[in-house]
Amino acid sequence: xxxxxxxxxxxxxxxxxxxxxxxxxxxxxxxxxxxxxxxxxxxxxxxxxxxxxxxxxxxxxxxxxxxxxxxxxxxxxxxxxxxxxxxxxxxxxxxxxxxxxxxxxxxxxxxxxxxxxxxx
Numbered sequence: 001x002x003x004x005x006x007x008x009x010x011x012x013x014x015x016x017x018x019x020x021x022x023x024x025x026x027x028x029x030x031x032x033x034x035x036x037x038x039x040x041x042x043x044x045x046x047x048x049x050x051x052x053x054x055x056x057x058x059x060x061x062x063x064x065x066x067x068x069x070x071x072x073x074x075x076x077x078x079x080x081x082x083x084x085x086x087x088x089x090x091x092x093x094x095x096x097x098x099x100x101x102x103x104x105x106x107x108x109x110x111x112x113x114x115x116x117x118x119x120x
Contacts, residue, residue, distance in 0.1 A: 043068060044095035056099040066095040074099075 044066045055064060055071065063081035065072035067089060075081040078096065085094040097103060110116040 040093055041095050048095060048097055052097075052099060059099060061098065061100055063096055063098050066097070067092075 047069045048064070048066050051071065052064075055062075055074065059074045062074040062076065063078050064074050065081050065085045065088075067085070072088060072094070073081075073084055075084060078098070081096045085096060088094075108116075
């Protein structure tokens with residue numbers, strides 16, 4: 001029996017292997033059991049994608065804040081957008097995107113494989 005099995009924790013490598021092999025559903029289920037419905041911000045991303053061309057005509061290059069299916073506001077800088085979103089929603093997730101700029105794809109394998117945890 002390994003040290004991780006004795007304490008009831010899985011080794012990070014075993015967890016990564018389970019996720020990579022498609023057997024990592026229990027991690028997703030545990031995360032969903034805390035009240036999260038589906039992947040985070042999917043609703044906001046879909047709403048943004050549907051309305052971005054319209055918003056860009058009136059506010060080219062502006063930063064927008066989207067929560068659920070509602071445009072919260074447009075802002076000149078990302079700092080203003082983040083401050084407005086944090087003021088209105090606190091620790092809840094919200095989407096901030098710049099109009100006319102394709103989103104940057106960031107991949108962090110350690111988070112994807114479950115080696116690190118981003119949630120508290």
